[in-house]
Amino acid sequence: MVGEHAWSTRRGAWPRGIMASVLLITAMLAAGAESGWGAGFALTQQGTAAMAQGNAFVAEANDPSAIFYNPAGLTQINKFAFYSGTVFNYPSRWYEGDRGYESQTHHRYYHTSQVFLSVPLQERVALGLGFFTPFGLGTAWPPEWAGRYITFWSKLKTYDLNPVVAVKLLDNLSIGGGVCFLWSDVRLKRKIPVIIKGYQFPDAESDLQGKGNGIGGNFGILYEPVKGVKLGAAYRSHIYVEHQGNLVISRLPRFLPFPRNSEGSAGLTYPATVQFGVSVNRFAPFTFNLDATWTQWSSYDKLAVNLDRPMFISGRFTNVVVNEKNWVDAWAFRLGMNYKLNENMTLRAGYAYDMTPVPRSSFEPQLPDGNRHIFAIGGDLKIWKLNLSWAYNYILFEGRAKNNYFATNGVPLPPALQANGKYDADTHSLGLSTTFYW
Numbered sequence: 001m002v003g004e005h006a007w008s009t010r011r012g013a014w015p016r017g018i019m020a021s022v023l024l025i026t027a028m029l030a031a032g033a034e035s036g037w038g039a040g041f042a043l044t045q046q047g048t049a050a051m052a053q054g055n056a057f058v059a060e061a062n063d064p065s066a067i068f069y070n071p072a073g074l075t076q077i078n079k080f081a082f083y084s085g086t087v088f089n090y091p092s093r094w095y096e097g098d099r100g101y102e103s104q105t106h107h108r109y110y111h112t113s114q115v116f117l118s119v120p121l122q123e124r125v126a127l128g129l130g131f132f133t134p135f136g137l138g139t140a141w142p143p144e145w146a147g148r149y150i151t152f153w154s155k156l157k158t159y160d161l162n163p164v165v166a167v168k169l170l171d172n173l174s175i176g177g178g179v180c181f182l183w184s185d186v187r188l189k190r191k192i193p194v195i196i197k198g199y200q201f202p203d204a205e206s207d208l209q210g211k212g213n214g215i216g217g218n219f220g221i222l223y224e225p226v227k228g229v230k231l232g233a234a235y236r237s238h239i240y241v242e243h244q245g246n247l248v249i250s251r252l253p254r255f256l257p258f259p260r261n262s263e264g265s266a267g268l269t270y271p272a273t274v275q276f277g278v279s280v281n282r283f284a285p286f287t288f289n290l291d292a293t294w295t296q297w298s299s300y301d302k303l304a305v306n307l308d309r310p311m312f313i314s315g316r317f318t319n320v321v322v323n324e325k326n327w328v329d330a331w332a333f334r335l336g337m338n339y340k341l342n343e344n345m346t347l348r349a350g351y352a353y354d355m356t357p358v359p360r361s362s363f364e365p366q367l368p369d370g371n372r373h374i375f376a377i378g379g380d381l382k383i384w385k386l387n388l389s390w391a392y393n394y395i396l397f398e399g400r401a402k403n404n405y406f407a408t409n410g411v412p413l414p415p416a417l418q419a420n421g422k423y424d425a426d427t428h429s430l431g432l433s434t435t436f437y438w
């Protein structure tokens with residue numbers, strides 16, 4: 001293994017102690033994974049080597065995180081490899097109303113974690129297993145802010161178990177694919193104005209939550225037409241999840257004869273993605289990566305909840321609660337670079353431009369999404385059988401103005417409750433990982 005000579009004759013106890021400590025820490029972090037911040041609500045930061053290059057990795061794909069980016073890349077790993085990593089996200093969102101009112105989300109961090117395992121069976125076949133969070137959302141506005149009747153708290157958590165197999169068909173051509181088992185947990189809160197005969201009562205509160213699961217798949221191909229130039233493509237299918245849960249309306253005046261809760265269901269289609277990339281390693285010690293990613297966000301056309309019992313929503317009793325979304329398909333373009341300082345150290349940098357799928361007509365503070373500029377740096381350090389990696393992203397969102405009408409079941413909120421105005425956001429992301437090879 002590269003770098004073994006640096007430990008001399010005492011390597012037996014010391015590096016194994018380091019390995020045990022680092023793997024234990026990252027495993028503990030993985031066990032507590034939460035939702036994070038991503039494109040739309042997709043999370044593409046699934047490996048630190050990729051993250052440090054703006055996620056331009058589909059044609060490089062040379063570590064166990066290839067299970068997510070391009071499973072065909074596993075044929076490049078000729079040893080048992082175990083990857084454990086965590087990404088810490090610290091998002092900030094600001095709102096300035098049309099009349100000068102200002103607010104911002106609560107300061108807190110979210111984290112997502114990943115575990116990948118790669119096992120070469122023979123020279124041309126490799127197996128892999130990944131566990132990660134492909135989608136997530138966390139938003140926490142002050143409960144009394146101007147947009148509380150649209151949202152003040154939301155959380156989406158997903159977990160994906162992804163076994164894959166990769167086969168080297170030719171010396172310069174590999175394919176890989178697998179099955180995705182997805183678990184999803186959603187919870188959305190907002191306030192409800194209570195006005196009776198001109199008198200305004202304290203706000204009621206809507207709490208919608210549900211859980212479900214679904215199955216999809218992924219496939220990738222890696223081709224090296226000439227030495228030092230690799231072409232990669234990968235596909236992850238859409239996954240439909242039928243969430244089962246309940247809607248609870250609390251803090252209503254006691255004298256109102258309205259149902260306070262109902263069980264129900266809501267379907268959500270997580271989008272398909274297609275990635276294309278080229279990796280050039282003909283100018284040592286540099287490697288250059290260029291990727292393009294298409295995401296089928298048009299699958300998120302509305303959020304519709306079917307209730308088991310009628311509830312009083314938007315001025316009438318109904319079994320259905322619908323909020324139109326009408327998202328559109330979107331592209332992201334990524335550029336990354338590696339610089340190998342020596343046998344044990346690599347530096348990385350990258351940039352990505354990620355286009356928002358949210359149209360002006362349905363832009364809202366639950367996810368005040370805009371086009372993103374992602375600036376990335378990172379590096380690797382090899383010690384004994386370990387590869388220690390870090391990555392940092394600064395994500396700058398282009399500011400957007402909300403000037404539309406949020407509606408439930410086609411009934412818009414009054415203009416004074418729409419929280420129209422300007423929204424800005426940025427995110428700081430730090431990724432840490434350990435990969436153990438033997």
